[in-house]
Amino acid sequence: MEEAMFAKYKSVIYESLMVILGCAIFGAGLDAFVLPHKLVSTGISGVGLILYYVTGLSVGSWNMILNIPIFWAAWKWLGTRVVIKTLYGTLMLSWMVDLFNFLQYDMIIKDPLLSSMMAGITTGVGLGIVYRVGGNTGGLDPIALIVRKYYGLQMGSINSAINCAILVAAIGVVGLEAVAVTLISVYVYTIITNKVVIGFNQRKVAFIITYRTDDVCECIIKKVGRGATIINGVGAYTRTPKQIVMVAVNLLQVNKLKEVIQEADPDVFILITDAQEVIGQGFTQPIIPTEVCEQLKDKSTTQEDNTEIVHNQ
Template sequence: MWSNYKSDIYQFLVVAIGCAVFGAGIDAFVLPHKLVSTGVSGVGLILYYLTGLSVGTWNVILNIPIFWAAYHWLGKRVVINTLYGTIMVSWMIDWFGFLQYDMLIKDPLLSSMLAGVTTGVGLGIVYRVGGNTGGLDPIALIVRKYYGLQMGSINSIINGIILIA
């Protein structure tokens, strides 16, 4: 009994660490140069630039229909992981907001590369323990479950559309 809770606590702690790395990467390297990212957080960035409402707030708002879809097609356990990951990544992006004002890296190209590394490492940490940060992850899981398509292909198509926008 305790071992089940122990593994859940471990997963939640590791997801929090991954979300912190992701959030710090967004704030330190993406926001200072007004760059965009992919996924739902990328749409949140665009809306932040347009409205001034925080990226984390937009991330939570944009994930509301995704929570419903995950509950409907993937079940309660995935919704709990998605809800936790979404709240953590949104909170971490807003919590590390002070980093965007220092402009650690002056060159936008180098900053975008470092953003890719830090956010990728952060998400890798989250995925390694079976977590997710909401956004495209549950959508890709739904498409994979019902249509057999690979998650990478699904994410690439949706991310391409976001970047074009």
């Protein structure tokens, strides 16, 4: 029990430190490569930059102000856990952007195009680190999660629509040329972020071979929030009947999936592969309803033999 608690605290500390590191890299990149050339960005930080150019109030301050209604919405519709992570990430990001504010006064790269590329690399690495450990920095993500939860729209589509509106609005403040240069940063940022998180917006399919099928399925449903399909199989060498659990997840859930499965069965065999496309519940349709997960948590861990859990992704 003590070892489990220690491991949990160690994980929380590690994630917290990585969020700080990621926010520091993001803040330094924004101040060093975006502000000197009066470029903009996407997301809430992009709105903060526009308002900074208009009012002179720091980007970090605007970032906090703009996220206040998002905190409230996340608390009301997504739960306390999401709010805590969002608040912590937003505080760190806002603080780091203002902490490295001195970098904007020393133009490190004089070419706006190269500076935009460096901005994309540094901010992409920074937020990629944050996303990799399951953190977030507020902004559009909670909004997209709320819209997806209640309307079933894709997060990528929601973010793209809002970001386009932000860039169009920025033309009136910094001009068309600065926004055009910013597009380079946005493109590089997207690629780098995906690389750091190992394609966090893609899908993975895991095939899990275990003798503790019920325990593994319960962990997947309760702790990862995904459904699973049980497939009957036979070992090629031993000819022993086995059950294979198949589950589709996004890449932000891969580490969590491996962790909970190995807790349920230390001798498990896991094969994780890329999925070209996943269509169905939890991906193109809303994920398992919260009330269903709560009911599963309340059930006894004893399950009837031969019970097949089928939730096709």
